[in-house]
Amino acid sequence: MANITRYDPFNLDSVFDDFFKGFLVRPMALEGVPKAPEIKMDVTENDKAYTVKAEIPGVKKEDIHVSVDGNTVSISAEVKKESEEKEGEKVLRSERYFGRVARSFSLGSDIDEANATAKYTDGVLELVLPKKAASSAKRLTIS
Template sequence: MARLSVYDPFAEVFPELFRGMLQPIRTPGGEALEIKVEVKESNGDYSVQAEMPGVKKEDINVQIDGNRVSISAEVKRESEQKEGERVLRSERYYGAVARSFTLASEVDESRASANFENGVLKLTLPKKAAPAAKRLEIK
């Protein structure tokens, strides 16, 4: 049986440059930085839970544009171990992570709310009321 393989023209020219480009960002400790999202829909709103461990509340940004929701965060981690006055190990990590998704209905931004606790971002996104049908009078 013949084996199929995908030809990658960049693999020969730039073998290390594009490798792992679409994989999640990893911290020096090895954990992946990604936003895991759970979206639920009820009659009048959407409920979103986004897991963001290790992220500070001040570093989270949520944007709503019609029915598109974007969540992004910037992660800054610094760790330094000292023994007396000599630095034995110093680690710094800076990275950004983002997630966007589209909902079936538009969101009423004025009534939306967000809460962040224990590494979980909870969004309550009320649906925007659909405009009532208007009958045009023919003249």
């Protein structure tokens, strides 16, 4: 069965809603402009540790910095990307990106910084972050 609607020719709201629907809402991509890299990651947990796998392609391991403060982990990297295509003396295309990318997140438990390990292979940073042993609460006697 068809829906019946009443048309109001003096209701300009619906005209403008239809006209501007999607206008300036759709993401615009500029062709040929290099996109700033992002750190994409997977975080898994077991009883003893967290494992973080972060994708940071095209970065030297000397340019990656990881810091752990309690249950907060911060990963930052200095990205240097250059690509150039030449034909004779005339540069036809040149793409460059220099900058810093960073990502911070909090975990459910504090991290044992002394036993944490980091490994960077094929553009993937793998962190093994052991959980700190739960400290037992100390009961105080009131005098």
